[in-house]
């Protein structure tokens with residue numbers, strides 16, 4: 001499959017801050033990517049550069065095979081929905097009309113249906129919308145634009161659980177009918193874990209993980225049972241985290257595990273489970289810094305790099 005985006009050795013420095021540090025990856029067409037990472041990891045900066053709203057300090061970026069700056073061919077095929085999106089003072093229907101003019105793939109009927117789903121008052125001025133309603137408006141624009149490359153950067157500030165579920169459901173249904181490349185940046189990892197096909201994890205400006213979600217599920221496991229058996233099992237992987245209780249332990253371990261490892265765990269009397277995506281992200285990012293989440297009775301062995 002042809003890459004929609006290629007990023008090579010991308011570095012972005014602000015005064016005294018390296019927001020992105022020699023990041024390289026590519027995005028293929030028709031996939032849903034989860035762009036994950038802790039606060040300040042560099043996610044927004046990356047999306048801004050890919051949508052020509054910010055400049056790289058060094059490195060190469062191509063979008064649809066071209067550089068994106070002041071490039072109408074690229075930008076007309078891209079949609080970027082930001083958490084802090086502001087709109088001029090006008091009615092919701094005017095905002096939607098303006099969006100329809102800049103996105104060639106815009107579907108008016110879909111926009112109308114989404115407006116009903118989110119119960120967004122079409123005639124109300126955007127200045128009078130609640131925080132959650134503003135987020136809904138961004139989501140409607142992001143979905144109805146059907147841009148071949150769509151970025152959602154934490155699109156749901158203030159959005160209630162029902163509205164978030166509507167977003168996930170509509171995104172998945174519409175993506176199935178109209179495949180495109182979607183990059184979803186979020187901290188609500190559990191909620192989107194079924195949606196994400198590929199994970200990009202950024203930590204302190206470095207790309208820590210670039211993996212298919214399905215592959216990752218088999219690679220990061222939680223193993224629990226008698227401490228000595230856990231010690232034995234974790235010898236074959238990189239231990240990311242461990243908690244102890246009396247003579248038992250529970251460890252998160254990363255490796256190339258196959259059926260033989262599952263048999264081995266059974267023989268050792270251990271319970272083996274796939275780590276949730278959220279757990280994996282937390283463990284990988286804390287294993288790298290060596291810091292366990294506050295209050296956790298944990299030892300983080302720094303085997304992973």
Ligand SMILES: Nc1ncnc2c1ncn2[C@@H]1O[C@H](COP(=O)(O)OP(=O)(O)OP(=O)(O)O)[C@@H](O)[C@H]1O
Pocket residue numbers: 014015017018019037038039040041042043044045046
């Ligand atoms: N205009 C700027 N000037 C200086 N530093 C900046 C600027 N924009 C971002 N940064 C810094 O760059 C780093 C990455 O910020 P960025 O907004 O890309 O992170 P993020 O992963 O989107 O974070 P969050 O999840 O909290 O939104 C942070 O340390 C941030 O303080």
